[in-house]
Amino acid sequence: MEQLLELHLPNILGAEKEAIKKAVTIAEKMGFARDRIEDLKTALAEACINAIEHGNKFDQNKKVRVTLAADDNSLQVIVYDEGDGIDPKKIPTKRVRDDGFPCRRGYGVFLISNLMNEFYFEKNSGKGNNVKMLMHLNG
């Protein structure tokens, strides 16, 4: 994979928009279809929001790092936080209440898993964790 971009975002909600804008430009150049680019925008937004909220716990002294890399077949996006990490096993999976109504929260990882071809939780080499997401051109 060739790294194309590295961004350091402030740890505030809304900062993800800068990453989305840059990712869209790269995805368009790579030839992704419009609907796949919309999927990428949502997945990247949710990964950044999770990093800001759950990873860095809204600590404005921390940053969210985003890298984009590509090869002929795929775009790889990695979102890094500087937090203590979350246990992937503790991520809520319940999305429907007992009365059949949708739950209020807990859609970030669900959306990422449904919109991207692959995703992984990893520990950073230093402090924090990252989510690696891959979108395939033919997928």
Place this chain on the structure above:
Amino acid sequence: MSKDIKVSTSQKGDIAVISIQGDVTAMTGEVIGNAYGSADVSNSPKILLQFDKDCYINSGGLASLIDIASEGRKKQQKIHAYGLSDHFQKIFHMVGLTRCIPIFTSEEAAMKDF
């Protein structure tokens, strides 16, 4: 009003309409909540959410919409939506929001089905 969202309310017959342009997020959800809470909307049995096709909605925004749907259910209100882009129609289906806020392809269809 938040700079990232524009929300207005109007009345079409017995239907209260909430028009939404911009970003539907945790930060702007309160603006939609306030529109829903305004007297003419909160007392209406029929509510239409009119989304601009360029609306951006994230999981925080979905939570705000679920809050409205939940409140609407308590009050036995019917809430319909239209105007969403294909992508956000897909997201609504994915998270199950269409079970409480059905989405329509046109204003006419949304109003006719109340």
